[in-house]
Amino acid sequence: MPEILGATGLVVELGARRGLLRHRAGMRAVDGVDLSIAQGETFGIVGESGCGKTTLARALLGLQRESSGEIRLEGRTVSGLEPRAARRVRDAVQYVHQDPGAALDPWWRVGATLAEGLAIHGVTDRAEQRARIAETLAAVGLDAAMTDRYPHELSGGQQRRIGLARILLLRPKVVILDEPTAGLDLSVQAAVLRLLRDLRARFGLTYVFISHDLSVVRRVCDRVAVMYLGRVVEHGSAATIFAEPRHPYTRALIAAAPHLDGRESGPSLPGDPPSLRAIPPGCRFHPRCAAAAETCTRREPVLEEAGLAHAVACLRWRDLAPETPGRDAA
Structure with missing residues (x-):
């Protein structure tokens, strides 16, 4: 399928200040990300909190201005604009909030909220x-x-449906879903996921699916990008990522994920991600990686092919024996 939304070398700096005599560098919340999302697919973005998932989504949406790089929508370059202008040229991309209840005005009836969105769009x-x-x-x-x-x-499930309705009224082509099943009971999660599948088929939608829940990502996504400290460290089809993860970070995320069949999860990743203001040299993951070698502290890995439509940014991925997902591989 043709690309509907893509990015090349995308960088987003937060907190940068530019003046006549002084310049303060910001934190690179997104650092050189390349993406190509095909029309009609569900593209997953996963990683720990603070890895840059939401900032990337806001940049694609047009709410956060990119510092450099290119964003494409339906073959047109749409980057390089102020946020207000960016939103106008990217109205085919819409966003469903992680907490749809908080996005609804408590003093307005649902009908008034939905009508307001239509009125704003003419x-x-x-x-x-x-x-x-x-x-x-x-x-x-x-x-x-x-x-x-x-x-x-x-109810929580009804709020999710109202949030979807609010976006579908605007007839988007790409919908960014930020943790769409967070905080819901399993039965309600299943109903929401079925609804998302049906809406995608009915309206020809493309989804960007941001989630911490790897079990959900595995079920609903066609392809997946794994982010760590602002960079994509592995991407490929969901089937490949979960069956043959190559990056130690991806393996650790999969191993630590809870299992619905009663199997014990692997240990959590050691420590916390470092601050974006103090990114370690070399591989960004090496301070938390049990497989790190001395060269990992000096050389920064780049994405390279690890299989058909599968790429990984790890200096040692060829040396690490394949392991079954679900075991600790970090």
Whole structure:
């Protein structure tokens, strides 16, 4: 399938200050990321908190200005703009909040919130608004009477559906989903995931799926990028990433993930990721990696092919014997 959203050499600095006489460098929350997301796929982005997943999503969306690099949408370069202008040219990309309840005004009924989004995007006719809202609510499995409720009257699953409806009303092509199943019971998670699958097929959507839950990523994503300290350290098909992880960080994440079948998880990663202001030299992961060698402290790895449509940034991936996912490999 053709690329619908992509990035090359994308860098996002946070906290940089530029003045006439003084310049303060920022922290590189995203550092040289390359992505190519195909039309109609579900592309997963995983990693620990603070790895740059959400900042990357905000840059792709246009809410966070990139410091350098290129962003492409449907074959057009859309980078290099101020956030307000960037959002206008990227209105085909929309974002579903991690906490949809917090994104709803507690003083507004659901119908008023949904109508506001349409009005902002130029749909001001009340009859057309009501028709589109009723159609979209039906698509996400909710009754039109839901428009009379306030956010506090909705369950977690209903809030997720309203969040999806709010975005689908704008007829996007790419939807960024930030932890779409976080905080939900397993039965509600399953219902939300089925809904996402059905909506993707019905509306021809492309998903960027940000999640800590590797069991969900494994089930729903076509391809996966693994991030650590602002960089993609491994990417490939979900089947390959989970069956043959090559980077020690990817292996450790998979090993530490909880299992629904009762098997014990591996140990958690040792320590915490270092500060973005004090990134270690060489491989960024080497202070926490049991497989690190002396060369890892000096040389910075780059992504290289590790198989068909599979790339890894590790100096020692060829030396590390393949291990079965689920065992500690860090």
